[in-house]
Amino acid sequence: MNLSGWNKLTHAVLVAAAIVGASACDKLGGGKGKDKGSATEGSGSGGPAPSTGAILVGHFASLTGSEATFGVSTDRGVRLALEERNAAGGVKGRQIELKTLDDASKSSEAGNVVQRLITEDHVVALLGEVASGSSLAGGKVAQQAGVPMVSPSSTNKKVTEGRDMVSRVCFLDEFQGYVVAKFTHDNLKLTKVAVLFDQAAPYSKGLAEVFSSEFTGMGGAITTSQAYTAGDPDVSAQLQSIKTSGAEAVFLPGYYTDVGNIVRQARKLGITAPFLGGDGWDSTKLAEIGGDAIEGSYYSNHYSFDEARPEVQEFVSKYQKKWGDTPDGLAALGYDAARVLFAAMDRAPSLSGKDLAAAIAATKDFPGVTGKITLDSNRDAQKQAVVVQMKGGKPRYVATIVPKGWPEAGAAKPAEGSGSAGSGSSAK
Numbered sequence: 364m365n366l367s368g369w370n371k372l373t374h375a376v377l378v379a380a381a382i383v384g385a386s387a388c389d390k391l392g393g394g395k396g397k398d399k400g401s402a403t404e405g406s407g408s409g410g411p412a413p414s415t416g417a418i419l420v421g422h423f424a425s426l427t428g429s430e431a432t433f434g435v436s437t438d439r440g441v442r443l444a445l446e447e448r449n450a451a452g453g454v455k456g457r458q459i460e461l462k463t464l465d466d467a468s469k470s471s472e473a474g475n476v477v478q479r480l481i482t483e484d485h486v487v488a489l490l491g492e493v494a495s496g497s498s499l500a501g502g503k504v505a506q507q508a509g510v511p512m513v514s515p516s517s518t519n520k521k522v523t524e525g526r527d528m529v530s531r532v533c534f535l536d537e538f539q540g541y542v543v544a545k546f547t548h549d550n551l552k553l554t555k556v557a558v559l560f561d562q563a564a565p566y567s568k569g570l571a572e573v574f575s576s577e578f579t580g581m582g583g584a585i586t587t588s589q590a591y592t593a594g595d596p597d598v599s600a601q602l603q604s605i606k607t608s609g610a611e612a613v614f615l616p617g618y619y620t621d622v623g624n625i626v627r628q629a630r631k632l633g634i635t636a637p638f639l640g641g642d643g644w645d646s647t648k649l650a651e652i653g654g655d656a657i658e659g660s661y662y663s664n665h666y667s668f669d670e671a672r673p674e675v676q677e678f679v680s681k682y683q684k685k686w687g688d689t690p691d692g693l694a695a696l697g698y699d700a701a702r703v704l705f706a707a708m709d710r711a712p713s714l715s716g717k718d719l720a721a722a723i724a725a726t727k728d729f730p731g732v733t734g735k736i737t738l739d740s741n742r743d744a745q746k747q748a749v750v751v752q753m754k755g756g757k758p759r760y761v762a763t764i765v766p767k768g769w770p771e772a773g774a775a776k777p778a779e780g781s782g783s784a785g786s787g788s789s790a791k
């Protein structure tokens with residue numbers, strides 16, 4: 364497999380992608396009319412979407428800021444799905460158009476851009492966000508306006524709770540916390556772990572809690588639980604406490620920019636224990652920021668480009684052809700979320716918010732790149748997870764872990780010639 368693109372998501376590429384998004388926005392925004400609509404809480408969106416011409420879908424994403432690769436990768440996955448669907452005739456005989464707005468990695472901005480997509484552009488549905496905090500904020504607006512929203516990758520439980528307009532195609536942190544605990548306990552055979560979480564991010568706080576309770580339930584011990592806030596330049600006090608706590612590993616459920624910086628600080632302070640994380644680590648920037656300090660550490664994710672499953676390898680090659688880069692988990696989930704949305708549009712009797720939300724919620728056995736997608740009564744998906752290890756600056760496949768009660772994962776092997784030294788086994 365050609366992985367040369369993996370490290371190439373440089374600033375230049377990010378800027379280029381943001382411009383692609385922006386020019387698409389200009390094109391789409393221009394002809395749609397900018398009437399402000401009359402959105403009132405709970406009474407429907409700012410005017411009906413047009414019933415002829417292209418179907419407009421909105422995407423709210425972190426194209427800039429500390430989580431920029433999340434939004435850029437997701438948008439690329441979505442655009443690949445869109446291109447394929449339009450080439451195959453679109454939905455209900457109409458082409459689909461995408462308008463992406465940047466929330467600058469700020470949950471405070473996510474609600475605003477969702478409001479704009481609804482009242483100014485009259486999107487029929489929304490894709491987004493990645494960060495749970497931003498999906499919580501955007502989902503509030505989507506719910507009030509009655510516009511269906513599919514989050515590709517927000518894993519905090521509360522994202523869909525009590526919001527029948529909001530669904531997601533990924534697993535929850537209730538599962539992800541179990542995955543990391545199980546891997547740490549069963550595969551790494553460690554029993555003493557310290558936790559360091561971002562107290563301001565619902566994702567990080569929630570995942571830290573689930574991990575801690577799962578790990579102690581397995582007989583492990585949490586040596587200390589420390590908190591930081593995203594962007595903190597100095598976490599040496601917390602790291603000192605972790606060092607003296609006797610931890611054999613450190614669970615750090617943060618987003619990649621903080622993770623990279625924190626791991627570097629830890630190594631300077633003489634902490635040699637491996638770090639463990641969740642999907643928030645998934646970025647080409649992780650190795651750039653973390654350098655050697657991140658080597659050998661593990662994180663859980665929704666998919667690995669290393670997996671031999673044919674749907675993965677087919678997606679990786681299509682994505683590489685279009686974007687010249689190896690797709691991360693966000694790209695795969697963006698692709699899956701868009702395809703789940705289009706399939707629901709096919710099935711829905713109309714594209715009204717109510718009909719479309721019901722069709723999305725009825726998604727069953729959808730063959731996604733990230734696994735089979737069936738939405739439960741809370742509009743959440745139950746999926747398998749993978750664990751990857753940072754090696755030579757790349758996240759290499761190590762294991763697949765399935766939800767409790769599922770049969771063990773079958774073809775959980777790295778792709779041939781991928782160079783992954785993973786066990787290829789699934790944990791029980």
Ligand code: PHE
Nearest residue numbers: 494495516517518566642643
């Ligand atoms: N699950 C993270 C959250 O909910 C977002 C994320 C998903 C980040 C997948 C990277 C990869 O905040």
